[in-house]
Every structure is written in C-alpha cells, then in structure tokens.
Amino acid sequence: GVRVGVLTSGGDSPGMNAAVRAVVRTTIAAGGEAYAVHEGWAGAVAGAGLLRPLDWDDVSGVLHRGGTVLGTARCPEFQTRDGLRAAARHLVGAGIDRLVVVGGDGSLRGAEELRQEWPGLLQELVAAGELSAPTAAAHPRLLVAGLVGSIDNDMAGTEMTIGADTALHRICDALDALRSTAASHQRTFVVEVMGRHCGYLALMAAVAGGADAVLVPEVPPAEGWQDLLVRRLTASRAAGLRDLIVIVAEGAVDRQGRRITSAEVGALLTERLGGEGSRVTILGHVQRGGRPSAYDRWMPTLLGHAAACEVLRDEDRPSVVVGVRGNRVAVTPLPEAVADVNAVRDATRRGDFAVARVARGRSFGS
Numbered sequence: 001g002v003r004v005g006v007l008t009s010g011g012d013s014p015g016m017n018a019a020v021r022a023v024v025r026t027t028i029a030a031g032g033e034a035y036a037v038h039e040g041w042a043g044a045v046a047g048a049g050l051l052r053p054l055d056w057d058d059v060s061g062v063l064h065r066g067g068t069v070l071g072t073a074r075c076p077e078f079q080t081r082d083g084l085r086a087a088a089r090h091l092v093g094a095g096i097d098r099l100v101v102v103g104g105d106g107s108l109r110g111a112e113e114l115r116q117e118w119p120g121l122l123q124e125l126v127a128a129g130e131l132s133a134p135t136a137a138a139h140p141r142l143l144v145a146g147l148v149g150s151i152d153n154d155m156a157g158t159e160m161t162i163g164a165d166t167a168l169h170r171i172c173d174a175l176d177a178l179r180s181t182a183a184s185h186q187r188t189f190v191v192e193v194m195g196r197h198c199g200y201l202a203l204m205a206a207v208a209g210g211a212d213a214v215l216v217p218e219v220p221p222a223e224g225w226q227d228l229l230v231r232r233l234t235a236s237r238a239a240g241l242r243d244l245i246v247i248v249a250e251g252a253v254d255r256q257g258r259r260i261t262s263a264e265v266g267a268l269l270t271e272r273l274g275g276e277g278s279r280v281t282i283l284g285h286v287q288r289g290g291r292p293s294a295y296d297r298w299m300p301t302l303l304g305h306a307a308a309c310e311v312l313r314d315e316d317r318p319s320v321v322v323g324v325r326g327n328r329v330a331v332t333p334l335p336e337a338v339a340d341v342n343a344v345r346d347a348t349r350r351g352d353f354a355v356a357r358v359a360r361g362r363s364f365g366s
C-alpha cells in the first residue's frame, strides 16, 4: 500500500492529536501505511529513528489529550538548503512521498517549499551518492496536504484553525475567574492574550467574556485612545460596574505601529482610575495547553480524514490547505492561502489597516 507520513510542527495546539488520529486511521482503512515523523520538521531533518510506522492502536486514547503526541518543534534549520536536503533524504529513505503536515503558516510554507524543491533535492542527493537513482526515480514528486494547527486563527484557507476554539474556552474560564476578584475589590483587570499578530482570540474573548474594552492589532486605536479608555471605564464605574476587564492582544499596536503592552495599559489605568488601581494578568501558555474542546476534536477529525484522502490521490499539484469554510471542509491551494496571508501582513506593515481588514475578511470569510 501507499505510505503516508504525518507530522505536527511549530507551536502545539489542542486538537492536533485528533487530526493525527484521523490521518492514521483513514490511511490504514484505505489499505495504506501510516508513518509518524516525530518532533515536526526537526524530526525529518534529523532522521535517526524519528520516522516510525504507526498502527491503528497507536492513536488510541489520544483524542482527548492536549498538545501533540508526535512531538513538535520550531526548526530554523529546515529553512536552509541543507535542512531541506536532509529532510528529503530521510523521508525518501523511509519510503515517504505523501505527507500531511499539521502546523501554522510557517510550517506550511516550509511544506510547499519542500514540495517545490523535491525533484532538485533528490537529484542533488543522487549526485552526492547519498541516494540511489532507482530510489529517487520511485519518488518523483511529493504530495502534501496541510492542516492549520495554531491557537491564533491567523491563517487563510480556513475560518478556524485547530486549537483556537479551545484557547478561547481557556481564556473565557480565566475571565470568569478574574471577575469575582475584580468585583470584590472594584478593580480593573487588564488581561493579555496570545495570538501573535492576529486579534482573533482577543476580540472573540471580549465578545464571549463581556469585556469593557479590547485592543487588537487589526484596529489600532486613534491618537488619544488613552483618554477615551479612561473616560469610558470611569463612566462604567460611575454606573455601578464593579468588575471591569480590558483585553489586550499580545500583538496590539497603535497607528504608528508601536506596540501597546498590557503593562502600559495597566500602569495607565492605575494612575488615572484611582481606587485600588488595576492588575495585569498575562495568560500565557495556559491558553495553549490542556484538553481540546469538543469542536477541536470533531473538526480536526473531519479535516484529518479529508487531508489523508487528498494525499492518497495521485494527482501532482501544489500543496493544499484543508480547512473549514461555511461550516464545510474546504480545500485551497497552499500558495493561494499564503498569498492571502501575505496580503494581510503587507497591508498591516504599510499601516493600511482598512485594506488589511478587507484582505483578512476575504481570506478568512469572516
């Protein structure tokens, strides 16, 4: 049967295990063989026992577990020619030329690069005597399907990344917990949430947790935002609200592109609101850990199944992202998804926030 490799790469996210399990079981059910590449792209680069077959039972009991049982890593070496060549050598050595990659935009960009460079890399390996010509000829191309695993929800080609829903639940739990202590002391809490350059977690947590204000990278506040924020919170306090919460995305910026930190917002509110001042809580990696939500179990299961089906076909084409659009499984060419994400990033860097928002809306369908 055909052999399908599966790896998780970049920052872990809850639900990656459900995806891996579905890839493994779909492959085996189709008569193929599933292989794990442990520790993400770093495992492909290092070889040496990190590429191992997976049986049906190897992915039992992982559905409810957070993180990734395959291990993951951030791997700068994979971005070099030597790293790519080593990865190609180890994959071919294990008979793998079909891959499902679960990771963020960086990991998926790497996947497309490896796919594009594959024939050249194999030629180089043959020329260097590190690979036999018949083995290279037996693996003329690499088929790749990507699943977006990241709590940040910052990738085009899907409306929801694997893990974002669970992270939101984690943030909501924290907000609920902070409310009781905030209300007791009539304090304002500034809560910093993850998301890198994407404000999804901050914005949705603000809506779901009933925050009084939120700062996100996509909508940098106008000059004088400090006064506006203080005015609003003062008015809320005067109206009798005892528990005030301000959410700051870790990537929040002002219109000049300068970072707005939670510490800065906390200091501002302590100075200007009076009373017992404010407290800053940086939620950090608890947002990324722990058991996946129900959504982050069934959604990656459907996507993992679809991704395995994609690479089990023999069609030679660019890598695809298998994601969710309009509550349906949707397949997008990876180069297209990357171009969409780049458009958002470039517009943001130019300070063209209106364009950035439109680009994000177009690529994320939201």
Ligand code: F6P
Residues within 6 Å of the ligand: 011, 104, 150, 151, 152, 194, 195, 196, 250, 288
């Ligand atoms: O991309 C996921 C993420 O958790 C971001 O939200 C955060 O900025 C980053 O990873 C943290 O990276 P690390 O785990 O390497 O500290």
